[in-house]
Amino acid sequence: MCGRYTLLADELEILTTFDLDQEAIENYEPSYNIAPGQRILAIIHDGKQKRAGLLRWGLIPRWAKDERIGYKMINARSETAHQKPSFKQLLMQKRCMIIADSFYEWKKTENGKQPQRIQIKDRKLFAFAGLWDKWGYGDDELFTCTILTKAANKYVEAIHHRMPIILPVEKEDAWIKPTKQKPEDTQRFLQSLQEEALKSYAVQQYVNSAKHNDEQCIQPITSA
Template sequence: MCGRYVMARAVGDLLSQFDAELEEEVVVPPSWNVAPTADVPILLERLVDGSPVRQLHIARWGLVPSWAKDTGIGSKMINARSESVLEKPAFRKATRTRRCAVPADGYYEWKGEGRSKQPYYVHPKDGTPVVFAGLYEWWQDPSKGEDDPERWLLSTSILTTDSPPEGYAGGMLAELTALHDRVPLPMDRATMEKWLDPQAQDAAELVGIVRVNAHDVAEGWRIDAVSKAVGNVRNDSPELIEPVGSLF
């Protein structure tokens, strides 16, 4: 799964890297320990005057379905299983019409070693940013009036997989699933273009493309053992990603 990740890039860098624009000014403080329910940047495309426009927005990590009674459900919705995402009521409609990309520098995973768990930082070897396949949803707070600008909450979830796709044996994705049985799904630029396209109709095909492409993207990653300090969400500094040892 993906339960903690790093997103320490400036807004301007994200806009330039992913050819996006802002609908309104946003602030994204750098974080080396992004945790569930935090506000995070996402990339999405909307039709403006009939043409797709890519935008960067800020969303709460943990998808809150439009039909939810409150936002509490979001903490359980940080990840969406790609194998069943079109079957689950919380994710089905978003997969068809509200797909997004979640930029990151890398993510953390833990593996049991003896009586404790060792954290690992998974990230591209060349330092380029990652984009995970994601979903987004809008939720309206029923306790707030129609004129209250705070009544709308934008939230997001990151797609995961449980194993490499059929036909792919070994490789980094296999190593990652050995580290943990759930792996967030990264995309290359071409796959991201397809995933974000608001005019794309076949959601099942898009999920399949992302699952296959993730194998190739992960081949450019490395896994570093890092300090156990990352386990405390109050710790948030560049020192958290300093390697104390490497797997690959």
């Protein structure tokens, strides 16, 4: 799964990296410890252009009566998403990119679970493949999202058995293009993505608490 990640870049770097034609990203703030339930940075295509904005992490399907379901839907398994009512329609036309520069996973050790920060070796910013939806119930209206995951590759499986799907640069625009696609075709697209080399290092247990959001979250553990 993917349950925590970071995004430390400033607005200009994000706008430039993802070729966005907008002057600013409303209410954007960098974060050392992004957690479910928070508003996170995503990019969609509105049919005319790409747009960056904030979505709440934890998908609330449009048919849901209780927004608390979102805390159970922070991730969607890419292998079966095309078969699930909650995700099938979203795969067709509500795809998004969720922007990050690293993600955390917890490795089981003899001394308990050790948090690891995982990054791409050859670039700083990247995008998770995501899905989004608009939910309204009574007077409430929310735009929410989920991160698509897959079985861990050879590098990540030493840390955890699942990992988020990271979009190669050349496939980002194809993922969010506004044309309607069959869910099965979208699944095949995800399965065809080439993987990039990763790197990781152990960080302190400090990051375990979502209340902690400062540079200490990403400080490496150094041997004495």
